[in-house]
Amino acid sequence: MKYDILIENGLLLTMTEGLPVLEDGAVLIMGGEIVASGQSKEFSGYEVKTRINARKKIIMPGLINCHTHLPMSMFRGLADDLPLDVWLNEHIFPAEAKHVNPDSVEQWSCHSCKEMLLSGTTTCCDGYFHEAGVAKAILFSGMRAVAGQGVIDFPAPGVPDPKMNIRTAVEFVKEFKDISPLLYPSIFCHSPYTCSRQTLMAAKKAANDLGVLFQIHVAETKNEIDLIQGLGSMTIVEYLESLGILDSNTLMVHSVWISDNDIDIIKRVHANIAHCPESNMKLASGIAPVPKLIKAGIPVGLGTDGCASNNDHDLFSEMDTAAKLHKVALLDPCVMDARTTLKMATIEGAKAIGLEKITGSIERGKRADIILVNTDKPHVTPMYDPYSSLVYSAKSSDVDLVMVDGRILVQEGRLV
Ligand SMILES: [Zn+2]
CATH class of the missing domain: 3.20.20.140 (Metal-dependent hydrolases)
Known part of the structure; x- marks a missing residue:
């Protein structure tokens, strides 16, 4: 089976219960839906049409x-x-x-x-x-x-x-x-x-x-x-x-x-x-x-x-x-x-707004509304806690990639 998109090698914040932080995280997407998330190595043998390298980036819900x-x-x-x-x-x-x-x-x-x-x-x-x-x-x-x-x-x-x-x-x-x-x-x-x-x-x-x-x-x-x-x-x-x-x-x-x-x-x-x-x-x-x-x-x-x-x-x-x-x-x-x-x-x-079954977190079965935030910048370095970095240090201009329903709408900080 060939999946649509794999976002890999990023710091994954799923915003699910307990707010886990997964280093070297990955998200697998098929037909606009999140089908799995975990560590990148779990998906190393998967066939995918598009691989997105999120190294030095935070992967999080839009x-x-x-x-x-x-x-x-x-x-x-x-x-x-x-x-x-x-x-x-x-x-x-x-x-x-x-x-x-x-x-x-x-x-x-x-x-x-x-x-x-x-x-x-x-x-x-x-x-x-x-x-x-x-x-x-x-x-x-x-x-x-x-x-x-x-x-x-x-x-x-x-x-x-x-x-x-x-x-x-x-x-x-x-x-x-x-x-x-x-x-x-x-x-x-x-x-x-x-x-x-x-x-x-x-x-x-x-x-x-x-x-x-x-x-x-x-x-x-x-x-x-x-x-x-x-x-x-x-x-x-x-x-x-x-x-x-x-x-x-x-x-x-x-x-x-x-x-x-x-x-x-x-x-x-x-x-x-x-x-x-x-x-x-x-x-x-x-x-x-x-x-x-x-x-x-x-x-x-x-x-x-x-x-x-x-x-x-x-x-x-x-x-x-x-x-x-x-x-x-x-x-x-x-x-x-x-x-x-x-x-x-x-x-x-x-x-x-009544959309918690569809969006708002990175979870299997939800739609792939996902952003990548570039943390390889002086104003976000060092990063002791990604939540603090996102709220107090990161800027909207650090948003590198934006995906809605599995479609990439912003790439390298530019509208596609
Ligand atoms: Zn108003």
């Missing part, structure tokens, strides 16, 4: 960006250093009304896919308007992605009549549901302060009926609670739970301003979190209680958010930021250690 708005790379650097409400209402919403159309969405989503692939991201979870353009860009790029059509109770790009917001999202999901095994359509409600309770409930019901991920920005800023009608004495998490919005198929983005009781609710209903530390820092939104969420056993993935609030899709810098932010916030250098942080960018991210 990174997972749990929250993006891919077309927003067109607004990178447009309005920086402003409060979130001013940034959103006076700059981003007007710019979106003017510049966002099917062509620009597809074009800038392609651009974002290039940026993500070159920096080692193999899967993203997106939400925006004209999401068909995002979906087309994802299909073109060869990446794996969840793509969520935006729902908001205002006239939005492609949805001038808000009464059509849920129907548009449902049509999007139906159009793209079975088009490619790499694309997972989804419904993305902007937030509890821009969607009424009726909209939230109808959108969640539609997502459940269609069997797709429901995404929503939650408790991003401190004053968000004042903007939601009919909240009474409830917290935002209590409100969403009372509407039946939170379950294992819901991704709560940000979740900065949540209480200990809210964390208990999120744990009980098995909802998931996307943590976007750089966006939260840049917009001075606050610091999400991530160490507490992780301690509670809640899946927490890492996201960059859109390029207008970050201003990049670089998960290597996001990992470095996440690890350090929580240490300084809690005055505790032991929280968010490198292993926990790297899990957030791989296997925990996969869990948060």
Whole structure:
């Protein structure tokens, strides 16, 4: 039997239980699937079509960006250093009304896919308007992605009549549901302060009926609670739970301003979190209680958010930021250690978006979403602990090879 690809002679981090580190590791791939991993010598007699020498490189799962708005790379650097409400209402919403159309969405989503692939991201979870353009860009790029059509109770790009917001999202999901095994359509409600309770409930019901991920920005800023009608004495998490919005198929983005009781609710209903530390820092939104969420056993993935609030899709810098932010916030250098942080960018991210059976770790039966990181560079030398090196020293520019579903999309640091 002739196998498709053998990646060999690398330092293998599978991100599986116990986080093993295998020197002189190898991964065998057939038909886009990981069929075995182990030490290179185990595969010495195997016949393979393509051998990839990973000497002086780390072999690891591709990174997972749990929250993006891919077309927003067109607004990178447009309005920086402003409060979130001013940034959103006076700059981003007007710019979106003017510049966002099917062509620009597809074009800038392609651009974002290039940026993500070159920096080692193999899967993203997106939400925006004209999401068909995002979906087309994802299909073109060869990446794996969840793509969520935006729902908001205002006239939005492609949805001038808000009464059509849920129907548009449902049509999007139906159009793209079975088009490619790499694309997972989804419904993305902007937030509890821009969607009424009726909209939230109808959108969640539609997502459940269609069997797709429901995404929503939650408790991003401190004053968000004042903007939601009919909240009474409830917290935002209590409100969403009372509407039946939170379950294992819901991704709560940000979740900065949540209480200990809210964390208990999120744990009980098995909802998931996307943590976007750089966006939260840049917009001075606050610091999400991530160490507490992780301690509670809640899946927490890492996201960059859109390029207008970050201003990049670089998960290597996001990992470095996440690890350090929580240490300084809690005055505790032991929280968010490198292993926990790297899990957030791989296997925990996969869990948060419901793809843990497909990607997020190097395991027999999973799809071959794999990256090689070059460690033969001064800023990563010496390497006592590869997890620390990846989180604190490595740069996205050290990504040498990127493979999605067994297809090589980046080689020697260049798009193929
Ligand atoms: Zn966002």
